[in-house]
Structures are given as structure tokens and as C-alpha cells.
Amino acid sequence: MGRCIVVTSGKGGVGKSTITATLGMAMAEAGAKVTLVDADVGLNNLDLVLGIENAVSYDLTDVERGRCRLTEALVNHPFTENLSLLSSRALGGANLSQKTFSAVIAALRRGSDYVLIDCPAGIDEGFHRAVSSADEAIIVTTPIPASVRDADKVSDLLSAYRLRRVEVVVNRVRGDLVLKGEALGVGDVMSALRLPVVGSVPEDDEVLLSATVGRITDRESRHYRSVCMIASHVMLGTDTIFDCTARYRGILGFFRKIAR
Numbered sequence: 001m002g003r004c005i006v007v008t009s010g011k012g013g014v015g016k017s018t019i020t021a022t023l024g025m026a027m028a029e030a031g032a033k034v035t036l037v038d039a040d041v042g043l044n045n046l047d048l049v050l051g052i053e054n055a056v057s058y059d060l061t062d063v064e065r066g067r068c069r070l071t072e073a074l075v076n077h078p079f080t081e082n083l084s085l086l087s088s089r090a091l092g093g094a095n096l097s098q099k100t101f102s103a104v105i106a107a108l109r110r111g112s113d114y115v116l117i118d119c120p121a122g123i124d125e126g127f128h129r130a131v132s133s134a135d136e137a138i139i140v141t142t143p144i145p146a147s148v149r150d151a152d153k154v155s156d157l158l159s160a161y162r163l164r165r166v167e168v169v170v171n172r173v174r175g176d177l178v179l180k181g182e183a184l185g186v187g188d189v190m191s192a193l194r195l196p197v198v199g200s201v202p203e204d205d206e207v208l209l210s211a212t213v214g215r216i217t218d219r220e221s222r223h224y225r226s227v228c229m230i231a232s233h234v235m236l237g238t239d240t241i242f243d244c245t246a247r248y249r250g251i252l253g254f255f256r257k258i259a260r
């Protein structure tokens with residue numbers, strides 16, 4: 001039975017889908033069998049982020065309505081072995097029952113090492129549905145106060161669920177601003193949330209510029225390397241997190257800082 005991890009945040013747009021997709025790729029490339037589930041029913045975009053939107057024929061609602069078998073709705077990633085996606089594009093699917101969703105997740109866990117659920121933003125029905133089926137959670141936040149406050153609220157809500165682990169990933173960290181004391185660092189977020197921070201992902205123009213993370217060509221990019229460290233934490237329990245400030249230290253770093 002595979003582990004099921006929900007990637008959630010409270011605040012929208014902080015990078016849940018990007019991190020779910022990249023983490024799934026990194027874990028699959030490390031040899032795990034990973035299934036991604038887009039729980040943002042109707043507002044799904046994990047297929048786009050993975051660059052496989054044209055390969056999606058059926059989705060979660062088709063499974064619920066008996067229009068296809070679960071295996072038919074799973075899309076195998078064309079370039080990453082062991083990575084598949086269950087999408088949720090149907091606009092009318094927001095009423096998807098908790099019972100069906102949990103049954104689907106249980107079935108996926110039987111065939112995967114890891115099931116990663118991309119949670120919708122907010123804390124309503126969709127959040128509850130996604131979190132209820134998971135046994136671990138990763139809260140994604142950006143280092144801005146509004147995002148950290150929402151992460152804190154989500155962390156409170158998560159205590160009502162039976163989760164074995166709740167950990168935090170800080171996304172879009174600007175190392176130059178952290179060094180100048182103008183932005184929150186990982187330590188600040190950790191003390192504000194009183195939860196372990198297991199990943200620090202830099203703000204990286206590559207993420208914005210590449211249409212999809214599904215065709216990662218640069219495995220040396222700061223973004224991919226930072227997410228690989230999170231994959232290693234999840235799979236092996238390592239606790240090294242990416243140092244987003246390293247690039248801005250020393251003489252070269254000085255020039256990078258003033259060039260931004």
C-alpha cells in the first residue's frame with residue numbers, strides 16, 4: 001500500500017501544482033511508482049503543468065459515473081517512466097462525493113508507491129475531500145506574511161484529520177532579498193508555523209519561462225535540484241534543504257544581488 005501525501009496551502013497560487021508535478025517527476029526518476037491526482041475538480045491544471053493535456057481522455061468524474069475504468073483514466077507520462085496522472089477536468093464534477101474520492105485513492109495506493117494529491121486552494125469541500133484521503137500533508141507557502149498566515153490556518157485545520165505527518169515547503173524564496181533582510185527566510189517561516197520545513201524552493205524564472213515542467217531538460221536548474229532534495233526527504237528521510245541564498249554569497253553573489 002503506497003503512501004498518500006496531499007499538497008495543500010490555504011492561499012491560492014503559491015505553487016502547489018508546480019511542486020506536486022515536479023516532486024512527482026523527481027520521485028519517479030528516483031525509481032518510485034508515483035500517481036498524481038488533481039483534486040482541483042473543474043479548475044484542474046496538473047495536466048498542463050505536466051505537458052500532457054492532450055493525452056487526457058477520461059478523468060475522475062468519468063470514473064465516478066462509470067464511463068471508464070480507473071486504469072483507463074490514468075495517463076502515463078510520456079517521458080517519465082513510473083509517473084501517471086488522474087485528472088479532474090469536468091466542470092460539473094465539483095460534487096464528487098467523498099466516498100468515491102476515497103475509494104479511488106485507496107485503489108491508486110494499491111498500485112503505487114506514492115500518491116500525491118494536488119489540493120485545490122481554499123478550505124472548503126474540495127480541501128476536505130483531498131485531505132481526508134491522505135495520511136501525510138505538505139503545506140506549501142511563499143515567504144510572504146499573507147501566505148504564511150494562511151498556511152498557519154491550514155495547519156490548525158489539519159490537526160482535525162488523522163495525518164501522520166505535516167511538513168512545510170517554502171516556495172519562491174528570493175535568496176538575494178533574504179540576505180538583505182528584506183524577505184522572510186526559511187527559519188522565520190519555521191518559527192511562525194512551528195512545523196518542520198522540509199523544502200526551500202527558489203524563485204526561478206525557468207519555471208515561468210518553460211511552458212511545462214513535464215519536459216525538464218535542465219536537471220541542474222535550481223528549481224529541480226531543490227525539489228529533488230524534497231523527494232529525497234520524502235523517500236529516504238534525509239533532511240538537507242536547498243540553500244536559496246548560496247547563489248548570492250561571495251563576490252559573484254554580490255554582483256548577482258545588485259543585478260536583480
Ligand SMILES: Nc1ncnc2c1ncn2[C@@H]1O[C@H](COP(=O)(O)OP(=O)(O)OP(=O)(O)O)[C@@H](O)[C@H]1O
Nearest residue numbers: 012013014015016017018121172202203204207208
Ligand atoms: N519556484 C517558482 N519560481 C517561479 N515561479 C513559480 C515557482 N513556483 C510556481 N511558480 C509560478 O507561480 C504560478 C502559480 O503556480 P501554481 O499554479 O503551481 O500554484 P497553485 O498553488 O497550484 O495555484 P492554485 O491555488 O490556483 O491551484 C505559476 O505561474 C507558476 O509557474
Ligand SMILES: [Mg+2]
Nearest residue numbers: 016017040045
Ligand atoms: Mg494548482
